[in-house]
Amino acid sequence: MQALYAQLLVGLINGSFYALLSLGLAVIFGMLNIINFAHGALYMMGAFVAYFLLNIGGISYWWALLLAPVIVGIFGMILERTMLQWLTGLDHLYGLLLTFGIALIVQGVFQNYFGSSGLPYAIPDQLKGGMNLGFMFLPVYRGWVVIFSLVVCLATWFLIEKTRLGAYLRAATENPTLVRAFGINVPRMITLTYGLGVGLAALAGVLSAPINQVRPLMGADLIIVVFAVVVIGGMGSIMGSIITGFALGVIEGLTKYFYPEASNTVVFVLMVLVLLVKPTGLTGRAA
Amino acid sequence: MTALTDDTLRVTPRAMRDEMVLFAVMALLLAAVPFTGVYPFFVMQxxxxxxxxxxxNLLIGYGGLLSFGHAMFLGTAGYCSAHALKVWALPPELGILVGIVAAFALSLVTGYISIRRQGIYFSMITLALSQLLYFIYLQAPFTHGEDGIQGIPQGHMFGVLDLSKPTMLYYVVLVGFLAGFLLIYRIINSPFGEVLKSIRENEPRAISLGYRTDQYKFLAFVLSGTLAGFAGALKVFVAQNASLTDVHWSMSGEVVLMTLVGGLGTIFGPVVGAFVIIAMQQYLAGFGQWVTVIQGSIFVICVLTFRRGVIGEIAHYFRRSF
Known part of the structure; x- marks a missing residue:
């Protein structure tokens, strides 16, 4: 049973990353109509920025948790201003191709300087050690990742669904021209939205740095799994992305325990099943 | 919304005659390669x-469907051909057939699944399906995992053509390529191809005209996947191995890049793009990961400034289709 709980925990952690990443993808897609292929590369950048902050600037994990998403988010906003904004009105597929190119550039540059091996990132002192929950041993850091991700996901949901800013955002998703006529600076909102989505990816990167090592290709395979998560959950609903992300992480964890050979493929197999049964995805809005 | 390809160009009998002339020129140039001293392995690849x-390109340029998983057909046909040649010791022509049949079967299944969604979802699904196959091949015993299938015998095609001679192999690959190219050209200009283009331009209108667009897209997917498998089977004879690289997502990305550089929805564009990208990899091989950075930059530059691609720009300049 210990092993089962341990795999469930790993599943929850992976689920946190799926949720944070697919949430960002959904937010970006809503405003920019772009599937951000660079999301995995920006997740990786988040982890690297945390690594640099600690090893060059001596800045702790706690500050990195705030600074890395801001730094990578600003980088993302520069990308949006210099490149992505020129795709407005073109076929959606060009956004996919452009961001794929950006991902190749970013990953290639990091691979040149850091190879393919992983760099260690120490768990902060306050989160070291573990707790005995009676039925299992819980490493504190892993528990922290799950809870913190959940809080961030819910805060993002609250921001978009319940605040005035979120209302502008949702309105601009539906009809940008009309929202502009009300005097709201929609292009700036688009830039900020991209920054927000990218910041969420970078935050996931910082959270994963002490668990999975910091590697240039850490986001490359992850983003494909997240695409499958997005196909399963659909991008129509924020809460849908969060729930699907966590649920698939847990299912993956269970697979690791009961049938480890399929743990790499289970999310893709589920995607196939969902497409066969309900082609529009679980949240049901047609693309 | 701007479509993916240049639609101001009309296909006229004159344009088709020009295309056949260009095809003849291309075939003659390629046939002359062994006499020029150009490294034949490079050209075969x-x-x-x-x-x-x-x-x-048949799928994206004429059907408007961006597959981000075409490496799965290349790799599947490669593995199956390689296995048939090495383990079952089949002659080359049957080995190729095994690869094509495998790619055909795979495209039936993956097409049935991925055609259910449109646009970017279609791209994400094909990418996820190819990643699924990647993991299957990584674990399946017959692919030999990281090592791949190596030292594949080339054999004698139809019992007489000795494929271990580079020149003979070159001409066999060339004939295979030209046959595939002509088949694609025929498909594009058939009534089926015309319906496909109309779906790309305006799917709801095609539906209202009574076309079952899903069936057309499915058939285009199967044709495209099967022909990609043919390419994978030929590649086995050239490279004499079948490895995980051919199923990896980066391979799917390279195919997209080749077509984008040459020109989406142009007839000769993908050929030009393939030569450009393979030549670039050849000459920049010593630069390690910078090749990835350069490829990424080409993607960015193409999408931002050069969406018609090399052939597309030329065709646009002369206001013809090539």
Missing amino acids: ALCFALLACAF
Whole structure:
């Protein structure tokens, strides 16, 4: 049973990353109509920025948790201003191709300087050690990742669904021209939205740095799994992305325990099943 | 919304005659390669990728469907051909057939699944399906995991053509490429191809005219996947191995890049793009990961400033289709 709980925990952690990443993808897609292929590369950048902050600037994990998403988010906003904004009105597929190119550039540059091996990132002192929950041993850091991700996901949901800013955002998703006529600076909102989505990816990167090592290709395979998560959950609903992300992480964890050979493929197999049964995805809005 | 390809160009009998002239020129130039001292291995490799890119282009350029998983057909056909040649010791022609049949079967299944969604979802699904196959091949015993299938015998095609001679192999690959190219050209200009283009332009209107667009897209997917498998089977003879690289997502990305550089929805564009990208990899091989950075930059530059691609720009300049 210990092993089962341990795999469930790993599943929850992976689920946190799926949720944070697919949430960002959904937010970006809503405003920019772009599937951000660079999301995995920006997740990786988040982890690297945390690594640099600690090893060059001596800045702790706690500050990195705030600074890395801001730094990578600003980088993302520069990308949006210099490149992505020129795709407005073109076929959606060009956004996919452009961001794929950006991902190749970013990953290639990091691979040149850091190879393919992983760099260690120490768990902060306050989160070291573990707790005995009676039925299992819980490493504190892993528990922290799950809870913190959940809080961030819910805060993002609250921001978009319940605040005035979120209302502008949702309105601009539906009809940008009309929202502009009300005097709201929609292009700036688009830039900020991209920054927000990218910041969420970078935050996931910082959270994963002490668990999975910091590697240039850490986001490359992850983003494909997240695409499958997005196909399963659909991008129509924020809460849908969060729930699907966590649920698939847990299912993956269970697979690791009961049938480890399929743990790499289970999310893709589920995607196939969902497409066969309900082609529009679980949240049901047609693309 | 701007469509993916240049639609101001009309296909006229004159344009078709020009295309046949260009095809003859291309075939003659390629046939002359063994006499020029150009490294034949390089050209053979480029021809396999050119056929793959042409098959991919059939789907995106004429059907408007961006597959981000075409490496799965290349790799599947490669593995199955390699296995048939090495383990079952089949002659080359049957080995190729095994690869094509495998790619055909795979495209039936993956097409049935992925055609259910449109646009970017279609791209994400094909990418996820190819990643699924990647993991299956990584674990399946017959692919030999990281090592791949190596030292594949080339054999005698139809019992007489000795494929271990580079010149003979070159002409066999060339004939295969030209046959595939002509088949794709025929498909594009058939009534089926015309319906496909109309779906790309305006699917709801095609539906209202009574076309079952899903069936057309499915057939285009199967044709494209099967032809990509043909390219994969030919590549086995050139490279004499089948490895995980051919199923990896980066390979799917390269095919997209080749077609984008040459020109989406142009007839000769994917061929030009394949030669450009393979030549670039050849000459920049010593620069390690910078090749990835350069490829990424080409993607960015193409999308931002050069969406018609090399052939597309030329065709646009002369106001013709090539």
